[in-house]
Amino acid sequence: MKFNFLQKQTSRREMLRGSVTLAGSALMAPFFPATLLPASVAGYGQQTPSAADLLASMRAKFNAAPLKTQRIGEDVTMLSGPGGSVVVLNGPDGKFVVDTFVAPAWPRLKEALDGLGNAPVKCVINTHWHFDHTDNNVPLHAAGAMVLARENTKKRMSEAHDLPVLYRGPDGALASLHFDPSPPEALPQQTFCATHKLQANGESLALQHVAPAHTDTDIYVHFEKANVIQMGDLFFNWMYPYIDPSTGGTIAGMIAAADKILSLAGNDTKIVAGHGPLGNKTDLTKFRDMLVTSRDRVEKLKSAGKSAQEAVAEKPFADLDPVWGNGIINSEQWVQIVYLTL
Numbered sequence: 001m002k003f004n005f006l007q008k009q010t011s012r013r014e015m016l017r018g019s020v021t022l023a024g025s026a027l028m029a030p031f032f033p034a035t036l037l038p039a040s041v042a043g044y045g046q047q048t049p050s051a052a053d054l055l056a057s058m059r060a061k062f063n064a065a066p067l068k069t070q071r072i073g074e075d076v077t078m079l080s081g082p083g084g085s086v087v088v089l090n091g092p093d094g095k096f097v098v099d100t101f102v103a104p105a106w107p108r109l110k111e112a113l114d115g116l117g118n119a120p121v122k123c124v125i126n127t128h129w130h131f132d133h134t135d136n137n138v139p140l141h142a143a144g145a146m147v148l149a150r151e152n153t154k155k156r157m158s159e160a161h162d163l164p165v166l167y168r169g170p171d172g173a174l175a176s177l178h179f180d181p182s183p184p185e186a187l188p189q190q191t192f193c194a195t196h197k198l199q200a201n202g203e204s205l206a207l208q209h210v211a212p213a214h215t216d217t218d219i220y221v222h223f224e225k226a227n228v229i230q231m232g233d234l235f236f237n238w239m240y241p242y243i244d245p246s247t248g249g250t251i252a253g254m255i256a257a258a259d260k261i262l263s264l265a266g267n268d269t270k271i272v273a274g275h276g277p278l279g280n281k282t283d284l285t286k287f288r289d290m291l292v293t294s295r296d297r298v299e300k301l302k303s304a305g306k307s308a309q310e311a312v313a314e315k316p317f318a319d320l321d322p323v324w325g326n327g328i329i330n331s332e333q334w335v336q337i338v339y340l341t342l
C-alpha cells in the first residue's frame with residue numbers, strides 16, 4: 001500500500017482534519033493499548049481523537065514505565081524508563097544530560113537528576129529530533145541548561161511531520177501520526193554539523209553524526225574515558241526499532257550505523273540503546289544481524305512486486321517475532337517500516 005504523508009502544501013487545518021479522520025475508528029497499534037488511552041481516544045464512534053490526543057496517549061504510554069537508575073561509570077549514570085534512555089555525566093563542572101524522556105516524566109527526571117548531586121544541569125544533548133528524546137528541553141533550558149544538537153535536529157524540530165505506521169486508521173491500515181513544529185523555547189540553542197567535542201568532569205565526550213539511519217538528525221555520544229557509547233535510536237536493544245521515513249531514515253543507514261559502532265566498541269564497552277536495557281557488543285551484533293535479515297527478506301518480496309500489505313501477509317519475520325516483536329514495534333509494523341525505508 002502507499003502511504004499518504006498528508007501533503008505539505010495542504011493547510012494545517014486540512015492536515016489536522018486528515019489526521020483525525022485517519023484516527024477516527026482506530027484500532028490502535030501497540031503504542032496505544034486501549035487501557036492507556038484517554039476516554040476521548042478510546043471511545044470510538046462518539047468522538048474522534050485529535051492528533052494532540054493521540055500524541056498525549058503516546059506520551060502517557062511511555063510515561064507508564066518506571067524510572068530506573070543505573071551507574072555505568074565513575075561519574076556516568078543511565079536513567080531508563082519513561083521514553084527510553086537518558087545518560088548523565090555528573091561532576092563539579094555541572095551535569096551533562098543526553099536525551100530527556102517524555103514531557104509527563106519531567107517531575108521524575110528532575111528528582112532523579114537532583115538525586116545525583118547539587119551541581120546544576122549545564123548542558124543537554126539531543127541524540128535526534130524525536131519527542132521522546134527532546135520533550136524536556138524546555139524545563140531543562142528554563143533551569144539554566146544549554147541545549148546542544150545537530151543542526152538538522154533543530155531544523156526537523158522546527159517543521160511539521162507525519163510519522164507513518166504508528167497507529168491504525170479507520171480502514172484498518174497503519175497510518176501516520178502528526179507532529180506540529182516545536183515552539184522556539186524547545187529548540188537547541190547551540191548546534192553543530194558533523195562532530196563536536198566536549199571536555200568536562202575529567203571526561204571526554206565525542207558527539208558524532210552518522211549518515212541518515214533512524215532519522216537524518218542522529219548522533220551517537222562516546223564517553224571515551226568511561227567506555228560508554230550512547231546510540232540514541234540507532235539501537236533498540238532486543239526489540240524491532242522504529243525507523244522514520246518522514247525525516248530520511250533508512251534500513252541501510254541503520255545497518256551502517258550499527259557497523260560503525262561495532263568497529264569502535266570493545267568487549268567491555270557499555271552500549272546504551274535508545275530503548276531497551278543496557279547493551280554490549282554482543283547485543284548490538286545480534287541487532288545488526290536482525291536488521292540485515294529483515295532487509296534481505298523484505299527486499300526480496302518488494303522486488304518480486306509485492307505491495308507492503310502483501311509483504312505483511314507473507315509473515316516474513318515469523319521466526320524473529322518471538323525474540324524481537326514484543327517491544328514498541330510489532331511484526332506487522334516492522335515489515336512496513338523495512339518496506340518503506342529500503
Ligand SMILES: [Zn+2]
Nearest residue numbers: 128130214233
Ligand atoms: Zn527516535
